[in-house]
Amino acid sequence: MSDRLRRAFAGLPRFEPGHVWLAGAGPGDPGLLTLHALAGLAEADIVVHDALVDARVLALAHPGATLEFAGKRGGKPSPSQGNITDRLISLARANLRVLRLKGGDPCVFGRGGEEALALAAAGIPFRMIPGVTSGLAALTVASIPATLRGVSQALILVTGRCGDEEDAVDWAALARTGQPIVLYMGLSNLEEIAASLMDAGLDPHEPVAVIASATLPEERILISELHSIAAETRALAFEAPAIIAIGSIVKVRAKLLDLAARVPEMVA
Ligand SMILES: C[S@@+](CC[C@H](N)C(=O)[O-])C[C@H]1O[C@@H](n2cnc3c(N)ncnc32)[C@H](O)[C@@H]1O
Numbered sequence: 357m358s359d360r361l362r363r364a365f366a367g368l369p370r371f372e373p374g375h376v377w378l379a380g381a382g383p384g385d386p387g388l389l390t391l392h393a394l395a396g397l398a399e400a401d402i403v404v405h406d407a408l409v410d411a412r413v414l415a416l417a418h419p420g421a422t423l424e425f426a427g428k429r430g431g432k433p434s435p436s437q438g439n440i441t442d443r444l445i446s447l448a449r450a451n452l453r454v455l456r457l458k459g460g461d462p463c464v465f466g467r468g469g470e471e472a473l474a475l476a477a478a479g480i481p482f483r484m485i486p487g488v489t490s491g492l493a494a495l496t497v498a499s500i501p502a503t504l505r506g507v508s509q510a511l512i513l514v515t516g517r518c519g520d521e522e523d524a525v526d527w528a529a530l531a532r533t534g535q536p537i538v539l540y541m542g543l544s545n546l547e548e549i550a551a552s553l554m555d556a557g558l559d560p561h562e563p564v565a566v567i568a569s570a571t572l573p574e575e576r577i578l579i580s581e582l583h584s585i586a587a588e589t590r591a592l593a594f595e596a597p598a599i600i601a602i603g604s605i606v607k608v609r610a611k612l613l614d615l616a617a618r619v620p621e622m623v624a
Pocket residue numbers: 383384408458459460461462463464465466488489490491494539540541542567568569570571572596597598599
């Protein structure tokens with residue numbers, strides 16, 4: 357490690373025993389971890405992680421650290437949110453340094469807020485460490501700028517897993533904004549979501565990008581239009597995790613790639 361990097365680490369907060377760090381691991385590529393998350397991995401006694409934290413990120417944990425899975429695993433029984441927070445509280449009370457590591461940013465559709473509230477209510481000292489959220493990372497790696505002057509003035513991050521009535525998404529209201537929509541957890545409901553947006557007046561030819569496993573070696577990108585995207589992702593067997601971007605910003609990708617192709621030795 358260079359002296360400069362060593363100095364950057366030296367300025368980071370200490371991970372005290374009995375504390376919980378609630379950190380984001382970014383979208384997958386270990387290069388997108390923050391220094392704070394990396395320091396947490398280096399010092400934690402136990403890393404309690406969810407399913408979206410990449411194995412290469414977990415490999416950066418202290419060799420003596422315990423790695424404990426706590427999250428949703430497709431089809432298999434998963435611990436309830438209550439079980440997870442109880443576990444974090446009891447580990448902290450056992451005087452361990454507890455790194456709660458989540459994919460992306462802990463507080464963007466990651467239940468980080470719920471866990472922080474429970475830790476605070478139990479009197480456990482904790483820190484919240486932001487991570488690169490997959491919605492933004494996926495756009496950038498797909499050469500789709502999240503915002504561009506003259507194209508969009510806002511960005512909507514929305515969940516496609518619209519649970520109970522309390523959390524129901526007003527798709528018509530989102531469509532009326534005319535601003536780009538970045539959909540998390542939207543693959544399985546894409547047919548219904550696209551139909552709701554078109555019913556609300558969104559152009560069936562609105563450009564759409566699906567970016568699956570963004571930043572990972574198995575990354576896949578599909579560019580299409582709103583009316584056909586659900587059928588195409590099914591036909592091409594696209595799988596979660598995936599980010600779906602809907603709006604004119606998607607068109608910028610073709611222009612950017614076309615211009616970039618003319619630049620000698622361009623790294624796409
Ligand atoms: C429970 S949410 C967690 C989001 C996470 N906290 C974040 O900030 O990225 C899970 C969803 O995030 C998205 N996601 C997470 N990692 C991804 C990746 N590497 N590529 C594409 N989408 C991803 C998918 O929509 C996935 O269904």
